[in-house]
Amino acid sequence: MAAVHGDAHGHGHDDHHPSGIMRWVTTTNHKDIGTMYLWFSFAMFLVGGTLAMGIRAELYQPGIQILEPELFNQFTTLHGLIMVFGAIMPAFVGFANWQVPMMIGAPDMAFARMNNWSFWLLPVAATLLVGSFFVPGGAAAGGWTFYPPLSTQGGLGVDLMIFSVHILGASSIMGSINIITTILNMRAPGMTMMKMPLFVWTWLITAYLLVLVMPVLAGVVTMLLTDRHFGTSFFNAAGGGDPVMFQHIFWFFGHPEVYIMILPSFGIVSEVIPTFSRKPLFGYSSMVYATASIAILSCVVWAHHMFTAGMPTVGQLFFMYATMLIAVPTGVKVFNWTATMWRGSMTFETPMLFAIGFIFLFVIGGFSGVICAIVPIDIQVQDTYYVIAHFHYVLVSGSLFALFAGAYYWIPKWTGRMYNETLGKWHFWLSMFFFNLTFFVQHFLGLAGMPRRIPDYNLQFADFNMISSLGAFGFGLTQLLFLYIMINCIRSGEKAPQMPWDGATTLEWTHLPTPAPYHSFENPPIVK
Amino acid sequence: MVDNKLEVNIVMMKKLLVFTLIMFVFGYALVPFYEKFCEITGINNLLQPDVLTKEIRVDEERWITVEFDANTRGLPWQFRPLQSSVRIHPGQPVNVMYEITNDSEREINGQAIPSYSPRFLEKHLKKFECFCFTKQVLKPNETRQMPVQFMIEPSLPVDIQTVTISYTFFELPAGVSAVKK
Numbered sequence: 001m002a003a004v005h006g007d008a009h010g011h012g013h014d015d016h017h018p019s020g021i022m023r024w025v026t027t028t029n030h031k032d033i034g035t036m037y038l039w040f041s042f043a044m045f046l047v048g049g050t051l052a053m054g055i056r057a058e059l060y061q062p063g064i065q066i067l068e069p070e071l072f073n074q075f076t077t078l079h080g081l082i083m084v085f086g087a088i089m090p091a092f093v094g095f096a097n098w099q100v101p102m103m104i105g106a107p108d109m110a111f112a113r114m115n116n117w118s119f120w121l122l123p124v125a126a127t128l129l130v131g132s133f134f135v136p137g138g139a140a141a142g143g144w145t146f147y148p149p150l151s152t153q154g155g156l157g158v159d160l161m162i163f164s165v166h167i168l169g170a171s172s173i174m175g176s177i178n179i180i181t182t183i184l185n186m187r188a189p190g191m192t193m194m195k196m197p198l199f200v201w202t203w204l205i206t207a208y209l210l211v212l213v214m215p216v217l218a219g220v221v222t223m224l225l226t227d228r229h230f231g232t233s234f235f236n237a238a239g240g241g242d243p244v245m246f247q248h249i250f251w252f253f254g255h256p257e258v259y260i261m262i263l264p265s266f267g268i269v270s271e272v273i274p275t276f277s278r279k280p281l282f283g284y285s286s287m288v289y290a291t292a293s294i295a296i297l298s299c300v301v302w303a304h305h306m307f308t309a310g311m312p313t314v315g316q317l318f319f320m321y322a323t324m325l326i327a328v329p330t331g332v333k334v335f336n337w338t339a340t341m342w343r344g345s346m347t348f349e350t351p352m353l354f355a356i357g358f359i360f361l362f363v364i365g366g367f368s369g370v371i372c373a374i375v376p377i378d379i380q381v382q383d384t385y386y387v388i389a390h391f392h393y394v395l396v397s398g399s400l401f402a403l404f405a406g407a408y409y410w411i412p413k414w415t416g417r418m419y420n421e422t423l424g425k426w427h428f429w430l431s432m433f434f435f436n437l438t439f440f441v442q443h444f445l446g447l448a449g450m451p452r453r454i455p456d457y458n459l460q461f462a463d464f465n466m467i468s469s470l471g472a473f474g475f476g477l478t479q480l481l482f483l484y485i486m487i488n489c490i491r492s493g494e495k496a497p498q499m500p501w502d503g504a505t506t507l508e509w510t511h512l513p514t515p516a517p518y519h520s521f522e523n524p525p526i527v528k
Numbered sequence: 529m530v531d532n533k534l535e536v537n538i539v540m541m542k543k544l545l546v547f548t549l550i551m552f553v554f555g556y557a558l559v560p561f562y563e564k565f566c567e568i569t570g571i572n573n574l575l576q577p578d579v580l581t582k583e584i585r586v587d588e589e590r591w592i593t594v595e596f597d598a599n600t601r602g603l604p605w606q607f608r609p610l611q612s613s614v615r616i617h618p619g620q621p622v623n624v625m626y627e628i629t630n631d632s633e634r635e636i637n638g639q640a641i642p643s644y645s646p647r648f649l650e651k652h653l654k655k656f657e658c659f660c661f662t663k664q665v666l667k668p669n670e671t672r673q674m675p676v677q678f679m680i681e682p683s684l685p686v687d688i689q690t691v692t693i694s695y696t697f698f699e700l701p702a703g704v705s706a707v708k709k
Contacts, residue, residue, distance in 0.1 A: 181540045181544070185540060215548050216552070217555075219552050238641065238698030238699075248562060252555075
């Protein structure tokens with residue numbers, strides 16, 4: 001980041017910004033804010049990862065060794081919340097901040113001041129969330145989905161979590177309003193909607209999903225709060241409320257939320273694959289339509305999370321078929337990525353490795369998703385490790401791998417320096433090995449009936465749990481290698497050539513110097 | 529030109545903020561929508577009397593054991609069924625009595641919320657009369673006996689031989705009318 005800063009002076013005019021800490025506090029520059037988003041999400045990734053290490057250490061062997069059950073529950077709950085709201089989502093917003101203006105030829109985000117504000121809400125929310133471990137009664141422990149009645153009975157930690165979710169929601173909504181306005185109103189002349197890079201398209205659709213469902217999440221946690229403190233009975237059976245209704249409203253948010261976390265990674269992969277195949281993306285317009293159909297379908301499948309909560313058979317059938325239908329547009333995307341690689345002049349630098357790893361493992365996660373969509377099977381695997389394995393295949397080897405691909409792909413543009421290719425490849429192969437070691441065996445544990453969110457287990461599960469824990473420790477350590485690679489690249493990486501990837505065709509590579517200047521596209525480029 | 533651009537952006541922001549607000553209200557609107565949906569489709573219809581719409585034949589070949597369970601939560605009442613279980617034929621109407629006693633020195637309003645096991649019993653259970661349909665007001669140290677009149681339809685799957693009907697009394701704040709759903 002220092003490199004961007006330093007080089008910016010070379011480009012001269014009006015970048016007089018305060019130096020030191022005040023530069024970051026007051027900045028309205030989309031690149032600075034993007035950088036802060038990325039560092040913040042990486043810090044949260046390490047915090048959430050530390051909690052995961054605690055969980056896996058406890059599950060290393062049967063019995064209670066290091067975490068008391070209450071603390072174990074707090075660990076699983078906060079691991080989920082921090083990874084979803086603190087690590088994955090802000091990381092994608094960081095990419096949007098850096099890339100969206102450069103890819104559409106805009107000078108900055110539409111509302112630069114609001115952009116600054118939506119970032120600085122995040123550390124506040126994170127402090128509330130992490131700080132809740134230290135209040136009497138500890139952090140929220142009812143799972144990341146905070147179902148009542150557990151969440152109406154918990155202590156102060158639950159209130160802190162609710163406020164934290166409010167703040168994170170506000171930040172996300174401001175961020176998405178900014179992104180939508182930037183994409184719709186600030187494109188360079190000639191940059192029509194159907195010429196926009198796919199990363200921009202996926203983020204546009206994601207931002208719409210965010211303004212659609214984040215307010216509903218804010219509403220449902222507000223209901224929880226008034227149930228807890230102001231005598232309402234939305235979810236309290238004694239007062240005529242219904243805890244199952246919470247699940248319906250929560251998952252009306254929650255299911256689009258999982259697509260919010262995966263659509264931008266589809267975008268990143270759709271930039272990386274064509275670049276390293278040296279071919280244009282196969283079926284661009286079908287990719288756009290597939291993304292839109294996934295987003296629309298994601299709003300009508302929420303009850304597949306609650307097949308065992310009690311539902312008429314006709315409801316189960318509707319949600320089962322609607323869920324399985326999502327496999328169609330997703331299949332279109334996987335087909336298009338594969339067809340893009342077909343007969344391309346492929347090279348396998350780190351971003352491409354992560355993108356191919358993404359396709360490979362995301363498809364496994366997608367298939368286990370279709371299996372979970374089938375009602376009779378879901379009733380068997382509900383709340384078992386099979387579900388854990390499924391959503392880690394889509395969230396870790398899906399979203400996270402795509403984030404790694406994007407980071408390696410764009411770091412030369414951001415810093416003007418190259419990362420260490422050998423270490424990058426090590427990072428990929430170690431991640432790939434340890435990820436599968438951790439999560440593949442969890443399919444077997446789930447099918448054998450091991451329940452999630454329990455700190456102890458039957459002896460029959462011992463071997464697979466030990467393998468899974470060893471994999472998790474390896475995966476955790478491997479991510480420190482990523483931190484080293486990035487710091488090494490920023491501080492002393494080799495100078496990047498103007499065009500480090502010769503297949504790249506988007507504006508930030510073709511129309512801007514490397515590293516990108518502090519202010520870019522003050523005069524919009526003409527796109528032909 | 530620049531001002532114009534900013535204006536266009538601000539119009540866009542206002543539209544999106546209004547949309548956000550609409551979605552927040554929509555979240556709350558889901559609550560009455562959900563209740564209405566359950567009422568119309570007859571899901572979750574626990575606190576309203578059922579009426580018989582057709583003649584039901586008593587299946588004298590089958591026996592079902594109905595167990596009764598009674599709990600209180602957070603109020604100083606004693607609550608128990610006068611018989612712990614009955615053996616009945618499907619289709620046969622039954623009347624059972626429960627007893628509540630207020631052990632405290634104040635007047636308390638309470639309402640019972642039912643719960644069934646197996647869960648799908650609700651579909652096959654017709655309740656004609658129940659103390660859970662209204663709130664119960666007990667003066668200090670008052671004891672009251674209350675009836676439940678119900679019938680289990682012969683449509684109950686044949687592999688079910690024992691079912692449980694459970695009630696839990698919750699306190700209603702003074703002035704709150706009974707819950708109906």
